[in-house]
Amino acid sequence: MDVEAARYIGAGLAVIALGGAGAGLGVLFGNYLNAAVRNPAAAEKWFGRMMMTFALVEATGLFAFVVAMIILFV
């Protein structure tokens, strides 16, 4: 196979990991909303913790993005 073609396929395979980040974000926001609707008084208190977890979950997806970028451009 052509190296250039293999490169594009590899970059495409690398971003499959974004599916995991998507599932994680869904679980995170779903559970937060679930809890917030049940107990709206406590929702405000945990918003900061939720946003921090959002950043952590999102970062794992970005690791995959970095790998894809390294395959494509480096």
Next chain:
Amino acid sequence: MAEAHSPLAQFEIKPLGGPIHIGGLDVSFTNSALWMVIAVAAITAFMLLGTRKQAIVPGRWQSLCEGMYDFVSNMLKDNVGNEGRQFFPFVFSLFMFVLFCNVLGLLPGAFTVTSHIIVTAAMAVFVFVMVTIVGIIRHGLHFFTYFMPQGAPMWLMPLMIPIEIISYFIRPMSLSVRLFANMVAGHVMLAVIGSFAFALGVWAGWLPVGVVTMLFGLELLIACLQAYVFTILTCIYLHDAIHLH
């Protein structure tokens, strides 16, 4: 593939005013260095001018400065406890530097200092080494019991100790790559979406302005959030070193 119009062209480091070499080292004053200087100057001006009057009833600017102080101070108190007070200057400088670099990088034509892994890795390795030294000074050899999880059965130790050691040494990497990857991904995404708008031409190019503005807002949120995450993880590492679990 990295042409002038590639979305990665914005991260290129260029020496300003000619290259300078001292003893085989390239010490040119680059655009990265320029934006670091701008960030530090902006932080200094922001804090010094904001707290100049020291009014008892703070104005807008002064309450913004006090808000920043309170924010980091509370974060340190909640995550490290009272022993964390002595690390406040370090943690506050770290937070302000990362925050200002991230936010200033969003200005059109600006250079994002934190989008280079060498910068974030330098900060992360500094945090890691400092936290380890603090732990060793505070606990002596007892510090190494940190790698033995409490309450785990003895026969699991051959498995648990290597895992704990690996997860300890992976910290500077995950800390630096998280910030760097967020910044790079955000700016590449903005550049790619922006180039779509550019490709639409003069007549239809204004159509996606709402979407691009919303994406820009998201990037602003991410810039602040990543500064917060970097700082809070530093606090958590400090907590681990001081309290050992």
